[in-house]
Structures are given as structure tokens and as C-alpha cells.
Amino acid sequence: MAEFTGNNLTCIRGERVVFAKLTFAIGEGEVLYLRGPNGSGKSTLLRLMAGLLRPVGGQILWNGESTLENAKTYRDLLHYIGHQDAIKTVLTVEENLTFWAEMSGVDPAKRSVGEALENFSLSHLASLPARFLSAGQRKRLNLARICASPAPLWLLDEPANSLDKASVGVLRSAITAHQEKGGLVAVATHEELSPESNVLNISEFTNNMKAPKENVA
């Protein structure tokens, strides 16, 4: 039922075309893997999907409706995890998580802060100021955010960075559980997270990659 698509997207940053005429589609319960070398535009595409950037051409649709025009309802539907972790080091782990759960505006009954902490094995750290967290613990706290309040679309930028094997497993099963509930996921990653079906290779759409090839041919 839910469908998330992008048509002919072109994105310019700093007067440089990052990618052009990019098209993608994610169906219900599907995961789209974004692949490409460093600097190819994966993070850029995710920010575009989230609505933080505007494409210069093309559009992004949720169930056939433009996400830019229905920004307010659309923002209800998504969770975004970027490179930066949005963690305030003076607040405790729990305070950090609770704050974002509250900001999501989701019905308190549907939130599950405790469960999310439990899931990512952060419960024993709940009352620690976030400053003391190790790199992987920070990342887990950031990931716990997407489980603490429900939203159908997850946009994840290299979520497995600095995670240990066990946590990668937790992340993987969180994604699978989300899929089973009919959720949609777009994830940029350099690693194998699961047997991949739906892969978007961004370098196919980047100008600077294409142009030399054509020149050579």
C-alpha cells in the first residue's frame, strides 16, 4: 500500500551536480540499499529523501503525493539517522532518548523508550551522562531513537558504523522486524547488512563518474 518513490532527481551542491536523473522506488516492507564510493552522494540522497534538501529537478512522492507539498504530514512518517548523532553530552542517555521520542509527537502510549534502550542494551547506562559513552554506545543510542517511537519510513545513513557484531545483529533484526510490520527502509552502507535485493548504485547517476567513461568510449 505505502510506496515511496523518487523520479528523475537531480541534486546540485555548491554549484556541482552530485547526481542527475536518479530514480528509485521502495515498496511496503522493502529495504533499499544505497551504494557507491565515498563522496558519491548517498548522504545527499538521504537528506533529499528526508526533505532536508530540495532537489533542483524531479520529485519525491509518498503514495503518489509530493512530499514537499505535504511536508507536514510527511514528516510524521519518517525517522532519519545521519552522520551526526544529535546527542547532548550533558543529558543522560535516557533523557536524550525521551526527548526525541517526545518531539516525535507520537502518542505516549505508542512510545517505547525503555524497550528501545533494552533492545540496544543501553538499559544499564540509562542514567549516565551521554559524555561517557563509547563510540559504539553513542551510535546505539542514536539508533534506539528509531525504535522508541514508530514511523513507517526509516532513512539510515551508515547505521552500522562503529557497531560491534552483536549490535549489528540487533540492528539487522530491528530492520527485519520493521519490514515485517510493513515498514520501508532506505539505508546507505558500505557493509553487507543482509542478503540484498533492492540496491541502488548511486555512481550510475553521478555526472563526474559518467562523463569520463563516455569520453573514453
Next chain:
Amino acid sequence: MAEFTGNNLTCIRGERVVFAKLTFAIGEGEVLYLRGPNGSGKSTLLRLMAGLLRPVGGQILWNGESTLENAKTYRDLLHYIGHQDAIKTVLTVEENLTFWAEMSGVDPAKRSVGEALENFSLSHLASLPARFLSAGQRKRLNLARICASPAPLWLLDEPANSLDKASVGVLRSAITAHQEKGGLVAVATHEELSPESNVLNISEFTNNMKAPKENVA
């Protein structure tokens, strides 16, 4: 000839014992892999090795001499890459790298800033302000630092984070080349970087892992 060892190291952070009685040894041309789940103390151990932290017990020796007592000469010998990347976003890529090469105090003839940029395929970005770098490009710039001026001991904290496959390859060959020159490397990572010989599993020395088990037994 060169040898880097730690004896009976105990480290306390925030009134908690992170690890105790930890012992390691790295010989010439060897790589030591630090392993352990998130929060087990890999980064802490690396900071200890670098001399940024002081152990509450035990000592760290370079060729049998205490590194704390000979801190000044010892600091000449090492490169440390932590979780934070020490990149100034308003300076260009090249300015960032050149600065750290100059600070290393190494003879200018022995520095190789251009080559390091080339190696990590950053040459085309050299004059760009570092703010525009993608996550992987930032990491590569940080890594280029260790190649820009020579030092026998490398301490690397999750150097492969957010790198694409090609860059991981570059990193791997940089490490191999360093080994062949007789360099020593200690690296904390969750991934397989090369067929591992010398692995230190930190969780064997952490209290909180051990204690519950003993309680149960």
C-alpha cells in the same frame, strides 16, 4: 628491534574499572588487533598507549623503557587516530594535512603531504574547504595524516569506519607497507582488515564481563 609492550595495565574511568591486568606486546612489523564489544575499552586502551591517559596500575614500555618517563622522545614515535577527526572545516583539505605534518616536527624532506593525498585519492579535493567533505572523505583525510609524516608506531581507532571498499583497500595496503618497513600498529576494529594473527580480546580483561559470570558460577 623495536618493541612495544604493556604490563599489567589497569585503567579506571569515572570510578569504574574498565580493564585490569591487561598485558600486550607488539614486535617490529607486527599488527595488534584490539577486539571487544562496544564499550569494552578499546579506545581507552589506545589512549593509554598514546599516553593521553595514565594507567592506575602497570606500565607501558617502548624498547623496555617506560613511555611515561620518556614522554618527549616517545611522542616522536607515534601517530594516533581517534574517534574524533581533528579536522578544521574552514581550512582546506591540504592546509589541514600540512598543518599536522608540520606539527609532527619531522624533517620537511621526509614529509609527503602530496603523496598522502594522492594515496587516499584526495588530490582533487586538496583546495576545497574541509566542510564540504563527505563522511568517508573526512575519514580519509584523517588517515592521510599518518602517511604524511613517518613514525614507527601507529595507533588506529576504528580506521575503517565509513570508508568504502576501495579506501579500505588503500588503508590495508598502507598498513602492510608500514609493516614491511618495520612499523608497529595497534588497531581497534570491528571488521576484518587482514588475516589476523595478533589479536587482543579486551573483554577478557574487563571486570564487568567477568564479575557477573563469577557470580553465576
Next chain:
Amino acid sequence: MNVFWKVFTSLIQREIRLAIRHGADSMMVVMFFVLVVVLFPLGVGPEPGILTRISAGVIWVAALLSAMLSMDRLFQTDFEDGSLDLLILTPQPLELLVLAKTIAHWLTTGLPLIIISPLLALLLNMETSGYGVLLAALALGTPTLSLIGTIGAALILGARRSGFLLSLLILPLFIPTLIFGVSAVDAALIDLPSKPQLLVLGGLLLASFALCPWASAAALRQAAE
């Protein structure tokens, strides 16, 4: 509506908590305010005549400087650690969130400043007839400063020379508040009615209340691009 309110208060709560735990901004502002006023007698010499004469001006200038000083980090940390992206992506209108942040900013910087000002007025030998008007003028003026400041704070995100820019952008906009604030107190000190000036201050407050959150929200969206 209920959801909005909840989100609104939880943002204010977080900001206040951050200010208290971290304190870099809020306490610094109050300290700064006190210091400007305390250092003056030290620098100028403690002649009561002169101090009395310049008391209203010193307090207002100090308030202005403190407000400006606290502005540049208002959105900066959120911008740097990625919180701003997430705030923009919450379903709530960004204008509301900006307003919440502004209120929190005022509660942690403007309010303490007002509370402490009678003490400082005493220190500067201000005549007691000015106290009431000083409080009223500060109560009307400092929220305006916070509101106007948010625009500047949002516009400079990611800019070069942001500190310089911030002062250039918001200081001119602060001037009316300063002028009417001082003249309200000065009028009271010479037993003239200060109601007209207070009314203008109120008008400025209303106008900036209506305008600033929108402008700042627009600027923040630009900054996240």
C-alpha cells in the same frame, strides 16, 4: 493542540536543563551582565554623581551586550551536532519550536537579568523612583532582544566570520529597544511619565513576537540544506 503543547514544553524543558547542566551560555550571560555593571564603578571611579547619571544607560547597555553575547550559540550547537536536522524533521511547525527555544533562552538569560537588575541599580546609585520603570522596561525589552536575536543566530549558521556578522545583523535592530528602554527610565528619574516609551517597547515586543519566529524558522531551514 495537546500534542503541540507537550512538544513545546518538552523542548523548553530540555533547553533549560541544558542551560543548567552546561551553563556555558546562560550563567555566562548573567555573570557578564553583573560584571559589566560591577566593573564600571571600578573603572570610572566611585563618584556617586556620575554613576547615578549613567546608571540607566549602563544597565541597558549591559543587558544588550549580554543578550548579544548569548545569541551566537543559540542554534550553533544544535547545528553542529545534527539536532537541528532532527528538529526540522519533527512534525511540529518549526516556528513553534523556534518560539519554544526563544522562550527558554529568555527564561535562562533575560529573566535572571531582570531579577538581578534592582541590585545592580542599587550598586550604581540609581534613584529609587527609577526602579519600577527599569523593571518594567527590562521585562518588555529583553524578550524583544531574545526574539530579534534568534533571527541573527539562525542566519549566521555555517557562515564565515559569524561573530562579526551576528553583531552587524542584530545590533542595529537592538538600537530602538535600547533607546526607548533608557529613555523610559530617564523620564521616570526626572518625574516625567514614562508610559509612552513603555508602550513603544510593548509594541516592539508584539511586532517581533509576530515576525521573528517565522523569519528564524525560514533561516533555519535554509541552513540545514
Next chain:
Amino acid sequence: MNVFWKVFTSLIQREIRLAIRHGADSMMVVMFFVLVVVLFPLGVGPEPGILTRISAGVIWVAALLSAMLSMDRLFQTDFEDGSLDLLILTPQPLELLVLAKTIAHWLTTGLPLIIISPLLALLLNMETSGYGVLLAALALGTPTLSLIGTIGAALILGARRSGFLLSLLILPLFIPTLIFGVSAVDAALIDLPSKPQLLVLGGLLLASFALCPWASAAALRQAAE
């Protein structure tokens, strides 16, 4: 020695480059200094008599506040982005690096302040007999402020309520400089010799030059743990 010198200058260069590119700190300080001084006539009213009377005090208080204002970010950004770790790990003695940073800080904040001060003195109607001494006093006093400030800046790294702490820590240490600075100028204005005060300022400078880098370096090592 040669290596030291190279490292020393390249650190100074970087700091200056950062200050120019980013400008948040350095330009802000100068702007701030100017603003304090410009806002005063606005707040106090432009009566030349009063302005003349308080000119030296206003300029020194402004200089003090600007110096304090620029201090809290001196090591903070390096601390947050990991540069501090690397600086500590360079083979050069940390004291030297601290000194280089202090010099860069003074070059980008203290020096512009000195250069612009005659203009501000003019604006405040200071009598011309005070100009020379004002410059001399600022030239001796502002490096002291920078040096003392580094201790505070290093101590507050990672501390809670850092802003508050900073003012509490370094302000008392600033006060002697303020008092002798103002009285040097005031003496010149009433045609008394101001040499004794200038000598004291010189003494303060020497003492802080000998002491501060060590204290700050120790504090920095502590902060990195």
C-alpha cells in the same frame, strides 16, 4: 631549536588563519569592543563632559570584557574536535604550544583592540594627553589578559557551567590589570606621571608570561585524560 621555531610559527599561522576564516572569535571581540564603547554614548547620552570623565574606564572595561569573552572558546573547539589530543601528542613541549596559541590569540584580539582604541578614545572625547599612555597601558595590559585567560580557558574544558566558572576564575585575576591600566591613563589626564603604573603593568606581564603557560599546559593535559 629550529624545529621548535618552525612548529611554533606554524601553529601561530594556523590560529590566525582560523581566526580570519572563521572569525567567530577574533572579529567578534573587536566588534564587541567597539560596540561597548559606541553604545555607551547612546545609553548615557552624548554629554561630552561625562563622556570625557569616564572614557578611560569605559575603554578598559570594554577591553577586559572582550578579552574574557574571547577566552572561553580558546581551547574549546580544539578540545571538541580532537585537535587537543593531537597537539598534546606532538613531540614539542605543550607549554610552547600554549604560548604560541596565546600569542596568536593576542595578535588576533588584543592587537586590533589596541590599534582601534585611539579612534574610540576620540569618540569618547578623551583628552589627547591621555592617548599615548592609553596605548602603552593597553600594549602592556592586553597580553597579560590573554596569558591569564589561557589558564581559565584550559581549566574549564569539559567542566560543567564552564562560562560561569571562567568568569569566576579569571576575573579576579584581571582586576589588577584593570585598576593599574585605568589609573595610568587617569594620571596622564591630570598631568601626573604614569610611569609607576606602567611599571606595575610591565611587572604583571612578566610574571604572567613566566607562570601562565605552565599552568595552562598542566590543565590541558588533565582535560585530555
Next chain:
Amino acid sequence: MFNYFANPTRFLRLTSKLQPIAMVVTLITMGAGLYYSLFQSPPDYQQSETVRMMYVHVPAAWMAMFCYVALAASSAVVLIWRHMVADIVAKSTAPIGACFTFLALATGSLWGKPMWGTWWVWDARLTSVLILFFLYLGYMVLYNAFDEPTRGARAAAILAIVGVINVPIIKFSVDWWNTLHQPASVVKMDGPAIHSSMLTPLLLMAVGYTAFYFWVLFIRSRAELSAYKVRALRIRQAEG
């Protein structure tokens, strides 16, 4: 209409035709206006010869406000439709407006010394014009403060739009507060209250100033546009 002019080539073609016209109008009206104001109009019975300052001061003040409105309007177009031409018009208008504002401030100050006995008072009109000047400055500095040009354009556009409330304040400040400054006597609901011997040169100068604005605007925006094209070309080259 916006779409029509948004096409850079069309804009270039149009301005290349209008530019000489603006130049001719400027030279003629300014020349005539200066002649009338300096030699033909009578000295004022109160202000004597200093009244001639009016012919420089008043149109400059008008243009300062006019340019700001133009700046804000094109900035709105930049934000809403993201048209490049609007951006170029806004960017080119700002320095011209700043110059007019500076002229109004400087001539006003010069005029104030003989008339009010002081260069400057902090009354509502003077203060609001000073703020206008700072808004122009802020716009220009903000525009150039970013590494990404588009970011600067949009941030500055927001500032321009916010600042537009200052324009009615300037206009009506003399009515709302009693100040030293002259209330409006030309642009009023019930027709101008000024003698025609003074009105004619004033209006001539006003037309001259306006034409001058457009003249410089065309020159500047054409230069901006070519610079933009060169940059785009270079980027395309760099990308192979």
C-alpha cells in the same frame, strides 16, 4: 511574468536595449534638475540657501526606501521561486541602495548642522534610516559570508524581507512621533504642500535618481550574469 524575465538570455537582451535609454534619461533629468535647483529655484524664506540641500537629500531618501522595497521584492522571488535573475537583481540593488542611504544620511547630517544645530539626534526617523543603512550592509556582508553562493543568497534574502518593516517606519515615523524632522510635504494624501518653483527641480531630480538606479542596475546585473555564466562554464569544464 516572472517566468518571462527569469530566462537569462531574454533578460540580457531586454536590458541591453533599456540600458542606453536609462543612461540618456539620467543625464538629461539630472542635468536639468541640478540647473533648476542651483540657479532657478528661490532660496527659502526660513532656510535661505541651505534649502538647496533638499534637492539632493530628499530624492536620495526616497530612493533609499525604493531600492529597499525592490530588494525585498526580488528577495521574495528568490525564496519562493528560486529564480536566478531575481537573485541577480537583488544582489545588484543592494550596493546602489546602500549608496543612496549613505547619501541621504550624509546630506541630512550636513543639513542638520545649520538647521538643528547638531549633526545627529536619536529621533525616530534618523534612527530608522541608520538601521536601513545597516540592513543594506548586513545584506551585503551576509551574502558573501558563505562558501556556497546559493546559501548566502537565500540567507540574505530572508534578512531583506524581515527588514522591510523598517520602510513604513521610516515613512511614517514623523507622523507617529514628534521629531525635529520635517513631516512629508510632497508625497501626501491631499496633494503636495510645496511651491511649484521648488517642486519642479525636486521632481526632476527624483526622476533622474530613479533612472540612474536603473542604469546602474542594468550594468551591474549584466556583469553578474556573465560572471555566473563563466563560472558555470568552468564547472562544466572541470567535470569533463
